[in-house]
Amino acid sequence: MSEYESNSSVDAAYDEYVMPIWKSLNVPVKRAHGCTLEDFDGNEYLDAFSGISVTNVGHGNDAVVDAAKAQLEEFVHGCSYVHPNEPVATLAETIADVTPGDLQKTFFCNSGTEAVEGAIKLARKYTGSKEIVALEMGFHGRTLGSLALTGNNAYKRGMAPTLNDVSHARAPYSYRCPDCRGDGCDSSCADELEHVIGTHTSGDIAAVVVEPVMGEAGIVVPPAGWLERVQEIAHDHGALLIADEVQTGYGRTGELFASSHFDIEPDILTQAKGIANGLPLGAFTASRKIADAFESGDHLSTFGGNPVACAAALATIEQLQDGLVEDARDHGQWLESELNSLEEKYDAVGQTRGLGLMWGVELVDPDETGPRGVAPVPDSDLASTVSDHLLEESAIVVGVGGYYKNVLRLQPPLTISREQLERVVAALDRALEAV
Ligand SMILES: Cc1ncc(COP(=O)(O)O)c(C=O)c1O
Known part of the structure; x- marks a missing residue:
């Protein structure tokens, strides 16, 4: 009571x-x-x-509650990076199956902001480069690394300095775009990214981080061709494309992942929010080649991949796929x-x-x-x-x-x-x- x-x-x-x-x-x-x-x-x-x-x-949701309860009774915690367990193994295999492209290996954490932080570390480790480009008005979390990517000083006041060497390119906010003014947008503003890399960075870019649909910016959907061009520019500069699907993932946009609305294949995809229907779980997934850049000791989370949260995630995904x-x-x-x-x-x-x-x-x-x-x-x-x-x-x-x-x-x-x-x-x- x-x-x-x-x-x-x-x-x-x-x-x-x-x-x-x-x-x-x-x-x-x-x-x-x-x-x-x-x-x-x-x-x-x-x-x-x-x-x-x-x-x-x-x-x-009954199925999620039942799955979580069953796992609670079976095994709550042993640290999933110390004690391999079935919910983590099955969920990782399922995510490899349901994510776009050849995303294959997942790291589990507890929240969206942690997923973003981990994805940046992986991109740095894989590319050997350091700098990050994110989008003006974008949101990626509140810890000092993810806050650096967040393109809105309302979240940053009094909190600087954050991570160094993060630059921001223009958001695809065509309604308020000074060039196309909402009419006949041809996504040419994606080329701004090239300009930002040329003027704001040393060129040593590890990743370009974008939300396929920008949530906190005000549900900003990029116009046709924009994301594809951003991916092309990122790759031309040897950078990875990190799709932050913390908010858009797990069915929210009418695809299991919003990246599937576009002709792109993210190199790293971050997840949280809807993944376990409210139990705290975050994740980032990469291709085998990129994921294997992480060596033993590079990253860990005590609670990450909690078996109860992973069991809830499996039940969540099953229902999302069921219509x-x-x-x-x-x-x-x-x-x-x-x-x-x-x-x-x-x-x-x-x-x-x-x-x-x-x-x-x-x-x-x-x-x-x-x-x-x-x-x-x-x-x-x-x-x-x-x-x-x-x-x-x-x-x-x-x-x-x-x-x-x-x-x-x-x-x-x-x-x-x-x-x-x-x-x-x-x-x-x-x-x-x-x-
Ligand atoms: C796109 C995106 N990335 C990261 C985050 C941070 O997630 P969390 O609040 O779980 O740390 C959010 C939260 O709103 C988000 O929308």
Whole structure:
């Protein structure tokens, strides 16, 4: 029985004992099932954000819970790098099977940021080079290495110095691109990467790190040909392409991995979030040739590849392959046309964009021109007001993010029903009308 009997008692304990890391906390959760969250006052909410895009096969998924429970009883920990065990072996083999290209060997850790850190070490070890290029507005985590790659100083203030020798190239954010201004983008801005390597680096590049769809930047989907050109430039410079699929992986975009939407083969692919439906697990996977650059002692994690988390991951992948990825794709097509209608209906909806069940609704003040004279000015206040309205009037949880904090993020569990999605769209329509 919980000691906390109300939302306010949990909030009070947070105020007193939990470090203040976030400006506005969302609803406290006592329990969750499917796409429903229940708070400590007994209220229910439709979750359209999945705990920041994690519970892809639904909260409290029976198969995942059963697999984790069975493994809990069998064997919880021995350090998977000291004691080889079946969940790690089976999961590594499964990942080799389901990831794109010839990605073959996996290192397991506990989070997305750790996966990114490990991938950088591997790229350095394999190439013998040191420097990294990432994207402006990209997000790769909060530890000092991954924070260096994160292209947004909102996350870095007061935290420098981070890793040296990281440069940033322009993000494929065509809606706010000063060159193509959203019209007739031909992805030529990918060539900017060549310019950045030429001007900001010594040329000793270990990796170019990209999110195939940029999550925290505001669900930025690169235009056709962009990622392919970035891969080409990276390889021309002897650098590896690291696809950070921490947020896009495991079915989120209507493919098991978002890299499959493009004609690329990542050299290293990072994973976390949806991999184990909420149990802490991160991973990075590389081809045999690249992975074997790591020698004994180069990398390790005490909890990495925890058998319980790996058992949960296996159950998660099984269900994703059993129709949920296709469902995400179908829902995404429906959502695209619904959100396009809202974009046409409301001037304050600047752009809607996404793939599968990863959608952003960018809100703007239509009467003022935005940064660099491109597109209307981002309206972060409107985004928080709409999100509050959705929560208070319709009991729907969405995310608010984007580089300008003006993008509503719809990233529900992939198990969401069409009827529940209709509820989200109708509530969004009402909220936009009301505010
Ligand atoms: C693309 C990407 N990489 C890395 C991370 C960091 O993951 P974690 O919060 O699990 O450390 C995130 C988290 O949002 C992410 O979206």
